[in-house]
């Protein structure tokens with residue numbers, strides 16, 4: 091099966107498209123809904139059901155990127171999503187509510203899967219880290235083609251809390267930071283990550299990656315930094331790719 095629905099659940103938006111997983115491209119338009127607030131399981135599943143209807147998706151298997159640590163389908167964290175998700179068996183819950191078998195992947199890991207196969211990480215050996223700069227910060231790490239799942243580099247401690255509260259795109263918007271002000275925080279963050287894992291390539295993802303030229307000049311890191319090729323779409327594509335592998 092090469093046409094699969096990919097859904098990317100984020101703290102602010104829930105986006106989806108039908109994906110050609112062999113080629114890493116959309117076969118449909120992208121549909122986006124706002125993430126309900128509070129983003130409880132009952133309310134999010136309502137949006138997912140709408141998306142299934144919107145696409146008239148008849149497949150029995152689809153992929154979902156989710157902003158949490160996920161092990162054996164259990165959700166273990168909820169920084170940008172309602173706490174009611176913690177401890178839930180995501181696959182069992184979605185099967186009950188939608189009748190489909192859903193493959194869950196951490197959203198940043200999903201984006202990294204897509205960027206490594208089809209985007210800026212293609213053909214790269216060594217360590218590549220993709221950082222999604224969205225409502226929070228997610229990380230997806232590949233070492234010689236192998237994913238290291240569930241890394242949480244947005245949650246490194248910084249000032250009074252964690253880096254995602256200072257260097258995410260959400261922080262930039264909330265605090266109304268200029269590109270320079272935000273770029274300085276991002277630079278501190280990227281240098282810290284760089285020091286900790288010494289990657290060979292850093293890919294910046296999330297919607298803000300399309301404005302890379304506006305903040306690139308504030309980043310002084312010894313490792314190559316590039317904006318994601320698939321921007322904000324990588325999470326949808328990677329989620330569908332993971333479902334294909336799982337079917």
Ligand code: BGC
Pocket residue numbers: 100101156157158159167169170196197198199222224226227228229242244245254
């Ligand atoms: C979550 C991560 C997620 C990232 C991006 C963080 O707050 O802890 O699991 O990948 O946000 O959504």
